[in-house]
Amino acid sequence: MGEHAQKRIVRKLDLERFLSNIIPQPNPQAYLEQYTTPANVAATMLYLAAYTNNDIVGKRVLDLGCGTGRLGLGAAYLGANDVLGVDINRLAIRTAVQNTLNAGLSGKAQWVLGDIAAVVGRFDTVVQNPPFGVQTREADRAFLVKALLLGNAVYSFHNHPQTDKQLIAKLRTSGEFLQVSPAPFLERFVATNGGAVQAVYAMAMSIPKMFDFHTKARYDFVVDLYIIKRVGAEYF
Numbered sequence: 084m085g086e087h088a089q090k091r092i093v094r095k096l097d098l099e100r101f102l103s104n105i106i107p108q109p110n111p112q113a114y115l116e117q118y119t120t121p122a123n124v125a126a127t128m129l130y131l132a133a134y135t136n137n138d139i140v141g142k143r144v145l146d147l148g149c150g151t152g153r154l155g156l157g158a159a160y161l162g163a164n165d166v167l168g169v170d171i172n173r174l175a176i177r178t179a180v181q182n183t184l185n186a187g188l189s190g191k192a193q194w195v196l197g198d199i200a201a202v203v204g205r206f207d208t209v210v211q212n213p214p215f216g217v218q219t220r221e222a223d224r225a226f227l228v229k230a231l232l233l234g235n236a237v238y239s240f241h242n243h244p245q246t247d248k249q250l251i252a253k254l255r256t257s258g259e260f261l262q263v264s265p266a267p268f269l270e271r272f273v274a275t276n277g278g279a280v281q282a283v284y285a286m287a288m289s290i291p292k293m294f295d296f297h298t299k300a301r302y303d304f305v306v307d308l309y310i311i312k313r314v315g316a317e318y319f
């Protein structure tokens with residue numbers, strides 16, 4: 084699609100429907116925090132990136148820790164020029180390939196099995212839902228460093244600092260997202276690595292019981308979407 088990428092604005096409901104057809108991680112491993120981003124949350128991220136900030140249509144998009152490709156394929160569906168997804172898990176990559184074929188997006192997206200540490204290149208936009216560090220402390224930091232090295236704009240989910248029941252209830256009733264302040268330590272970390280936080284949006288996320296240590300049928304928590312720009316010269 085290149086320069087003449089999809090001009091038509093995709094309805095958010097259609098995007099969400101598309102994303103809910105992306106097969107999630109078939110056998111999620113706790114140590115890699117392999118849960119798939121819920122379709123509504125992924126749709127909100129991609130919609131903001133595409134239509135508020137013009138960071139998707141016609142752009143080179145990198146999906147770090149792509150899992151089965153939900154974020155990257157959503158970007159391709161909205162009209163990204165090309166998408167590269169990287170994940171350390173073979174089954175995730177195999178499923179991403181299958182999802183690409185199912186979605187009829189071959190030629191728009193490529194999937195590589197490997198550690199994000201191995202990725203090089205230049206990208207307009209990085210989308211990621213990194214491991215939050217529930218299993219490995221600060222696992223999301225390596226993702227942020229890599230994203231800021233390779234991309235001009237970064238859309239990255241992080242744990243909301245506290246489990247705030249009032250905020251969860253508010254987000255549930257609004258069904259959408261609320262702008263919040265960045266966590267000071269993350270804002271500093273981003274600045275040290277050449278970026279500036281443009282905005283942070285809190286969203287309610289709900290995932291079903293999937294790991295042995297989960298004791299409840301569903302987990303409701305708040306995630307913060309960080310929208311970050313590289314400071315100084317852009318790559319392109």
Ligand SMILES: C[S@@+](CC[C@H](N)C(=O)[O-])C[C@H]1O[C@@H](n2cnc3c(N)ncnc32)[C@H](O)[C@@H]1O
Nearest residue numbers: 115118119120148149150170171172198199212
């Ligand atoms: C929370 S899941 C998100 C998956 C997918 N991006 C999504 O939004 O549905 C995090 C993903 O990061 C991958 N991952 C964890 N550490 C990694 C690393 N060092 N290099 C590449 N992928 C990694 C996991 O295998 C997992 O698929």
